[in-house]
Amino acid sequence: MNNFLQKILELFTTQDYINSFLRGFLLTLEISFFAIIIGLVLGTIIALIQTAKPSPWLVIPKFICKVYVTIIRGTPMALQLFIMFFIIFSIRNFPELVTAFLAFGLNSAAYTSEIIRGGILSVDKGQTEAGLALGLRPFTIFRKIVAPQTIKNSLPSLSNEIITVIKETAIVSMIGMYDLNMAAKDIGSGQNMSSYIVPMVVAALFYLAVIYLISFAIRKLEKRLRKHD
Amino acid sequence: MIKTRNLKKSFDTVKVINNINFELKPGECVAVIGPSGSGKSTFLRLINRLETPTSGEVYYGSQLITDKNIRLIRRKIGMVFQHFNLINNLTVLENLTLAPTSLRLLSDKAAEEKAFSLLRRIGLYNKRDSYPSSLSGGQQQRVAIIRALMLDPEVLLFDEPTSALDPEMIGEVLDLIRDVLKDGMTAIIVTHEINFAKEVASRIVFIDNGRIVEEGTPNKFFTHPESPRVKDFLSKVL
Numbered sequence: 310m311n312n313f314l315q316k317i318l319e320l321f322t323t324q325d326y327i328n329s330f331l332r333g334f335l336l337t338l339e340i341s342f343f344a345i346i347i348g349l350v351l352g353t354i355i356a357l358i359q360t361a362k363p364s365p366w367l368v369i370p371k372f373i374c375k376v377y378v379t380i381i382r383g384t385p386m387a388l389q390l391f392i393m394f395f396i397i398f399s400i401r402n403f404p405e406l407v408t409a410f411l412a413f414g415l416n417s418a419a420y421t422s423e424i425i426r427g428g429i430l431s432v433d434k435g436q437t438e439a440g441l442a443l444g445l446r447p448f449t450i451f452r453k454i455v456a457p458q459t460i461k462n463s464l465p466s467l468s469n470e471i472i473t474v475i476k477e478t479a480i481v482s483m484i485g486m487y488d489l490n491m492a493a494k495d496i497g498s499g500q501n502m503s504s505y506i507v508p509m510v511v512a513a514l515f516y517l518a519v520i521y522l523i524s525f526a527i528r529k530l531e532k533r534l535r536k537h538d
Numbered sequence: 539m540i541k542t543r544n545l546k547k548s549f550d551t552v553k554v555i556n557n558i559n560f561e562l563k564p565g566e567c568v569a570v571i572g573p574s575g576s577g578k579s580t581f582l583r584l585i586n587r588l589e590t591p592t593s594g595e596v597y598y599g600s601q602l603i604t605d606k607n608i609r610l611i612r613r614k615i616g617m618v619f620q621h622f623n624l625i626n627n628l629t630v631l632e633n634l635t636l637a638p639t640s641l642r643l644l645s646d647k648a649a650e651e652k653a654f655s656l657l658r659r660i661g662l663y664n665k666r667d668s669y670p671s672s673l674s675g676g677q678q679q680r681v682a683i684i685r686a687l688m689l690d691p692e693v694l695l696f697d698e699p700t701s702a703l704d705p706e707m708i709g710e711v712l713d714l715i716r717d718v719l720k721d722g723m724t725a726i727i728v729t730h731e732i733n734f735a736k737e738v739a740s741r742i743v744f745i746d747n748g749r750i751v752e753e754g755t756p757n758k759f760f761t762h763p764e765s766p767r768v769k770d771f772l773s774k775v776l
Contacts, residue, residue, distance in 0.1 A: 438588055439623035443637035444612035457627045537627055537669035
């Protein structure tokens with residue numbers, strides 16, 4: 310027990326260890342942040358294309374979106390990361406951070422698009438018809454009626470997706486990137502089995518703290534948007 | 539004012555509206571009645587193009603309604619829905635001011651003033667900042683009716699305005715409709731309230747299987763119906 314406490318103390322007093330943790334934590338945050346942004350933006354675009362009224366212009370984009378979502382959702386994230394890292398962006402000197410957040414962002418976009426598509430489809434048709442009957446422009450109907458209701462409907466699932474992305478970034482350690490997960494392994498290595506325990510628990514607490522904060526913030530936002538229910 | 543010519547509408551292979559020729563004159567109030575599933579609501583929705591005709595034409599005045607001009611024409615045609623369709627994420631006041639301000643027909647201030655005076659007329663001024671979900675069905679439908687009035691329409695379309703209401707709320711909504719119509723508002727009202735139709739309409743149109751089976755003044759229609767189909771229907775509902 311004494312030994313265990315000593316390990317904790319050592320972890321928080323050795324500058325090297327602290328630096329490793331912070332470095333790993335920062336990378337995890339960076340990848341997650343950009344991946345979530347890409348996921349939300351691209352996911353929204355895909356959802357809008359998929360739910361748009363059929364027209365000759367949209368036949369091909371709709372088809373591409375469908376194929377994209379099918380492929381991304383039908384293959385493992387780790388494999389997508391490998392393909393991006395070892396094949397598509399294996400160009401020398403291409404920043405690995407960019408490869409990583411693109412891989413996670415492109416993956417998240419597929420899931421996000423399905424969430425938002427569901428959100429759009431769950432807006433009652435009567436809401437749009439009321440706008441049409443008043444002579445409003447389709448864009449006004451979208452902006453004032455459909456979009457706010459879609460956001461409200463999708464928020465719980467979006468929160469879930471954001472959390473998933475943050476946790477899933479831990480697999481970048483598989484391609485040797487130094488994220489929070491890797492930092493824990495690195496700090497614990499070289500001694501014995503028990504030396505892993507403390508850094509890994511600490512890393513877990515870091516993940517937990519970030520995710521707790523995010524779900525708390527989104528829950529608050531949700532509550533505010535639900536005031537009209 | 540509104541005219542339909544050889545109007546037809548099919549959903550997939552089901553013919554819902556089968557060749558309707560109809561004319562609405564200014565100042566007229568036409569009540570459309572008929573059994574459920576006869577195409578009454580579809581007929582109404584074809585007029586302001588919430589449904590696109592499979593064939594045939596709808597005219598507003600002398601203007602043929604098309605996908606291109608319908609948006610401007612809809613400003614002149616107010617619509618009241620069976621399920622009210624107030625915008626859930628907007629307050630009562632915002633529901634009323636949304637169209638006139640978005641369409642730049644009124645300033646924010648003027649739209650608000652107009653909304654306030656209409657809200658006072660229906661006794662819901664104190665609900666102006668409430669969301670639709672906190673209103674009763676009758677209150678929601680009354681707000682929906684004055685929302686249609688915000689644009690000073692030339693015609694009002696009522697699509698079974700009391701069918702989704704609890705019985706004790708039907709009266710207040712019918713009272714408001716009666717009040718709106720009494721100044722000679724041109725209107726088409728699809729309804730199951732036979733007695734109300736008899737009272738407010740200047741003409742009754744009976745639709746069955748997507749066709750106009752019979753039409754006439756309420757007096758003639760209810761006392762001397764000609765077609766056996768109408769006689770049968772009236773014997774069941776009156």
